[in-house]
Every structure is written in C-alpha cells, then in structure tokens.
Amino acid sequence: MRGRSRNDQIACLIRMWLRRHARRVAGLTLDLVNALIAQCEQAGDAVMPGRTHMQHAQPVLLAHQLMAHVWPLLRDVQRLVDWDARIDASPYGSGALAGNTLGLDPQNVAVELGFSRVTDNSIDGTASRDLVAEFAFVAAMLGVDISRLSEEIIIWNTQEFAFVRLDDAYSTGSSIMPQKKNPDIAELARGKSGRLIGDLTGLLATLKGLPTAYARDLQEDKEAVFDQVDTLEVLLPAFTGMVATMAFDTDRLAAEAPTGFALATDIAEWLVRNGVPFRHAHELSGACVKIAEERGQELWDLTDADFITVFEGYLPADKAPQVREVLSTEGSVAARRGKGGTAPERVREQIVDAKSKVESLHVFAVSISDGPAYRPEGSLN
Missing domain, CATH: 1.20.200.10 (Fumarase/aspartase (Central domain))
Structure with a gap:
C-alpha cells in the first residue's frame, strides 16, 4: 500500500x-x-x-x-x-x-x-x-x-x-x-x-x-x-x-428481611401520613426501636400500650395501634411503588x-x- x-x-x-x-x-x-x-x-x-x-x-x-x-x-x-x-x-x-x-x-x-x-x-x-x-x-x-x-x-x-x-x-x-x-x-x-x-x-x-x-x-x-x-x-x-x-x-x-428493625422507616412514614411532621416522626420511630432493642424484641412485638405511650401528644390513643398495618414485609415492599x-x-x-x-x-x-x-x-x- x-x-x-x-x-x-x-x-x-x-x-x-x-x-x-x-x-x-x-x-x-x-x-x-x-x-x-x-x-x-x-x-x-x-x-x-x-x-x-x-x-x-x-x-x-x-x-x-x-x-x-x-x-x-x-x-x-x-x-x-x-x-x-x-x-x-x-x-x-x-x-x-x-x-x-x-x-x-x-x-x-x-x-x-x-x-x-x-x-x-x-x-x-x-x-x-x-x-x-x-x-x-x-x-x-x-x-x-x-x-x-x-x-x-x-x-x-x-x-x-x-x-x-x-x-x-x-x-x-x-x-x-x-x-x-x-x-x-x-x-x-x-x-x-x-x-x-x-x-x-x-x-x-x-x-x-x-x-x-x-x-x-x-x-x-x-x-x-x-x-x-x-x-x-x-x-x-x-x-x-x-x-x-x-x-x-x-x-x-x-x-x-424484616429483622434488625428494618420496618422503622415504615413507622416514620406512617406517622407522616397521619399528620406528624417528619422531624418528630423520625424521633418517635426511633423511640419504638429503643424500646424493642432494650427488650430484645422486634418492632411488631411492641404492645398497643407501647405505641399509645410513644405517640402520645401526636396521635389519639385509638389511632396509635393502627401502626401495625405497616409492620409487615409485604406491606413495606408493596408501598414503595x-x-x-x-x-x-x-x-x-x-x-x-x-x-x-x-x-x-x-x-x-x-x-x-x-x-x-x-x-x-x-x-x-
């Protein structure tokens, strides 16, 4: 060439x-x-x-x-x-x-x-x-x-x-x-x-x-x-x-999947959907984690009384236990659409x-x- x-x-x-x-x-x-x-x-x-x-x-x-x-x-x-x-x-x-x-x-x-x-x-x-x-x-x-x-x-x-x-x-x-x-x-x-x-x-x-x-x-x-x-x-x-x-x-x-308090964010987001500002919802969810951790439990093991006490001042007593609706793996995953x-x-x-x-x-x-x-x-x- x-x-x-x-x-x-x-x-x-x-x-x-x-x-x-x-x-x-x-x-x-x-x-x-x-x-x-x-x-x-x-x-x-x-x-x-x-x-x-x-x-x-x-x-x-x-x-x-x-x-x-x-x-x-x-x-x-x-x-x-x-x-x-x-x-x-x-x-x-x-x-x-x-x-x-x-x-x-x-x-x-x-x-x-x-x-x-x-x-x-x-x-x-x-x-x-x-x-x-x-x-x-x-x-x-x-x-x-x-x-x-x-x-x-x-x-x-x-x-x-x-x-x-x-x-x-x-x-x-x-x-x-x-x-x-x-x-x-x-x-x-x-x-x-x-x-x-x-x-x-x-x-x-x-x-x-x-x-x-x-x-x-x-x-x-x-x-x-x-x-x-x-x-x-x-x-x-x-x-x-x-x-x-x-x-x-x-x-x-x-x-x-749900262990290690992996549903804590779902609690915080549920609180926000129910009118709680996120800065407070984050703290309240963290308070739930602290109680469960001290007892060696998971979040779904907390009692209705626990949720009523933690959410007092932010949600009425009859509403607080309804947080359980998001305490499932399937619900957590399905919500992120x-x-x-x-x-x-x-x-x-x-x-x-x-x-x-x-x-x-x-x-x-x-x-x-x-x-x-x-x-x-x-x-x-």
Missing part, C-alpha cells in the same frame, strides 16, 4: 482489533445480564433484607437487588457502543505524522477496513491513544461492576448469611478441609478487577508525559488492552455460568425495560466492524 507508515498502520490496526473485541465483550456481558434477569424472574416476589453500611435497612425484593447489578452492566455495554462511534475513524493516510503524497486514498481505505470516516488530523491519528485508554476504562469499570456483584455473592454464600448456594461446578474444595466449598469464581472475578484497573492506570501513566507526535512508548498501549480483553473473555463466561446456576434460599431471605422502587409491579417493569435494552444492545454485539478487506486470522484468501 503506497504511502503507508508503520505509525498510521499500527494506529489503525489497534482500532480495528479493539472494535472487534469490544463486540465480543459486549455479547458476553449481555449473556451475564440475561442470567441475572432469569434469576430475577425466578425469584418473583421473594423478599430479602436490604442493607446500607452492611446493616439492615429496609426490606426489598430479591429481584430488585439483582436488578441493581443489571443496570450498571447494561451501562458498560452502552459505553462500548458510545466509544465505538468515536473510534470509528481510520488513521490510514496519516503517514508518519504529516499525511502522504503517494496517492493513497484515505477514505477508500477507511471503507475497505470497515470505518465510516477518516481521522481529522494526521498527528492526532497516529499519536493519540485516548480512545485506547477509554476502552481500558470501560473494561476496568466492567471489572469493578462484576467485582461488586462478586462481593455480595461471596458474603451471601457464607454460613452466617446462607442466602445462596453455588453449584458444585463453580466451587472448589479445600486441600485439607473436607467440608469446604469455596466460591472460587466469585473470588477470582473480584481479584481480576484489580488487574483490569492496573492495566488502565499503567496505560494512563505511559500516556501522560508524551509529546504530541508518535513515540515508541505507544507500543505499551497494546499490552494493557490485550490483557484486559484476554481477562474478560475468559472471566465473563465462567462468571455467567456461576450466576445462572446459583440457588437462593428464599425462605431464609424472607425470615431475615414509585418509579424505580421495590414494589413488585415496579420491579416487573424494570425487568421488561432491561430486556428491551438487551435486545437493542445485542445488535451492536453481533455486528461486524471489519470491512471487506479484512481477512480473519488463519485465512488464506
């Missing part, structure tokens, strides 16, 4: 390679999303304890908790789609840095290689690697999102929680302790996220001090993203298999919306980024 430099050639090839593998990573990520959605559908209206600061907070649907991991993963795929629109430009014809004079038609070459346009500046085309770094960020963010789900699965799988059981195919035993069943896939996924982050930070450190033109330092961009792609293309199928085969103990989840809430009908809407997004993003995952001039590895044509 006349007018070609190693500089514009390698800048073009890394773009082609990343676009190809971005689609593979997107497809594997959507497989994981589908596995999570299937778990949500299987969970139905099963409830569990929602937590903040790792402390019991409020009851939520198990499906709502799992969907909280679906949306970040979908955003990761959306980031790849957005990124692809920016990297869809061929630097061929940039030469070493100033362009070429030997008759190469950059636009024609771009079409042959699968690009929709040519880079606007020859120096930028050969020397910039911000789009490589952007891919590295998306890969690292995907690793972080997988790691957060891994951490929850690891915690839920402990004897103390016992919320979920992992399939034997995705667990390992101990070399010395016969009873052990370790969540290896989740632990490896959590560990690999650090590797993905390291690839990103290493690449950014390489780029930060380079002058604006090609330098040999730029060959280091490949090692980072090659490692990220290799990691994700092995990790994602294994992680998806673990998620698809794990089994939740919904009875235990339901038993734990605003957009994005944990009420069953809202969660079912989430699932429908997520499925629609998966379908639209699948178009990107199965698309072909390479043009007619590309020859797959091993091809003799």
Whole structure:
C-alpha cells in the first residue's frame, strides 16, 4: 500500500482489533445480564433484607437487588457502543505524522477496513491513544461492576448469611478441609478487577508525559488492552455460568428481611401520613426501636400500650395501634411503588425495560466492524 507508515498502520490496526473485541465483550456481558434477569424472574416476589453500611435497612425484593447489578452492566455495554462511534475513524493516510503524497486514498481505505470516516488530523491519528485508554476504562469499570456483584455473592454464600448456594461446578474444595466449598469464581472475578484497573492506570501513566507526535512508548498501549480483553473473555463466561446456576434460599431471605428493625422507616412514614411532621416522626420511630432493642424484641412485638405511650401528644390513643398495618414485609415492599422502587409491579417493569435494552444492545454485539478487506486470522484468501 503506497504511502503507508508503520505509525498510521499500527494506529489503525489497534482500532480495528479493539472494535472487534469490544463486540465480543459486549455479547458476553449481555449473556451475564440475561442470567441475572432469569434469576430475577425466578425469584418473583421473594423478599430479602436490604442493607446500607452492611446493616439492615429496609426490606426489598430479591429481584430488585439483582436488578441493581443489571443496570450498571447494561451501562458498560452502552459505553462500548458510545466509544465505538468515536473510534470509528481510520488513521490510514496519516503517514508518519504529516499525511502522504503517494496517492493513497484515505477514505477508500477507511471503507475497505470497515470505518465510516477518516481521522481529522494526521498527528492526532497516529499519536493519540485516548480512545485506547477509554476502552481500558470501560473494561476496568466492567471489572469493578462484576467485582461488586462478586462481593455480595461471596458474603451471601457464607454460613452466617446462607442466602445462596453455588453449584458444585463453580466451587472448589479445600486441600485439607473436607467440608469446604469455596466460591472460587466469585473470588477470582473480584481479584481480576484489580488487574483490569492496573492495566488502565499503567496505560494512563505511559500516556501522560508524551509529546504530541508518535513515540515508541505507544507500543505499551497494546499490552494493557490485550490483557484486559484476554481477562474478560475468559472471566465473563465462567462468571455467567456461576450466576445462572446459583440457588437462593428464599425462605431464609424472607425470615431475615424484616429483622434488625428494618420496618422503622415504615413507622416514620406512617406517622407522616397521619399528620406528624417528619422531624418528630423520625424521633418517635426511633423511640419504638429503643424500646424493642432494650427488650430484645422486634418492632411488631411492641404492645398497643407501647405505641399509645410513644405517640402520645401526636396521635389519639385509638389511632396509635393502627401502626401495625405497616409492620409487615409485604406491606413495606408493596408501598414503595414509585418509579424505580421495590414494589413488585415496579420491579416487573424494570425487568421488561432491561430486556428491551438487551435486545437493542445485542445488535451492536453481533455486528461486524471489519470491512471487506479484512481477512480473519488463519485465512488464506
């Protein structure tokens, strides 16, 4: 090819390679999303304890908790789609840095290689690697999102929680302790996220001090993203298999959902609906918690007399005991029916919306980024 430099050639090839593998990573990520959605559908209206600061907070649907991991993963795929629109430009014809004079038609070459346009500046085309770094960020963010789900699965799988059981195919035993069943896939996924982050930070450190033109330092961009792609293309199928085969103990989840005074907020909100200002409702609900805690009870164990005494001055005596109408897990969950809430009908809407997004993003995952001039590895044509 006349007018070609190693500089514009390698800048073009890394773009082609990343676009190809971005689609593979997107497809594997959507497989994981589908596995999570299937778990949500299987969970139905099963409830569990929602937590903040790792402390019991409020009851939520198990499906709502799992969907909280679906949306970040979908955003990761959306980031790849957005990124692809920016990297869809061929630097061929940039030469070493100033362009070429030997008759190469950059636009024609771009079409042959699968690009929709040519880079606007020859120096930028050969020397910039911000789009490589952007891919590295998306890969690292995907690793972080997988790691957060891994951490929850690891915690839920402990004897103390016992919320979920992992399939034997995705667990390992101990070399010395016969009873052990370790969540290896989740632990490896959590560990690999650090590797993905390291690839990103290493690449950014390489780029930060380079002058604006090609330098040999730029060959280091490949090692980072090659490692990220290799990691994700092995990790994602294994992680998806673990998620698809794990089994939740919904009875235990339901038993734990209202404990730890998780219905205290419902008391405060009930008081507000009955005319008590929230600043007072918060204090009154806290007073109920204090009484129950001192007695080693839960909120629903308090007597009518307890509620009458606590709410005195704010509610008539015949009204106070009616707070019991919100002291149930099902009532607490059903009441949160605003957009994005944990009420069953809202969660079912989430699932429908997520499925629609998966379908639209699948178009990107199965698309072909390479043009007619590309020859797959091993091809003799």
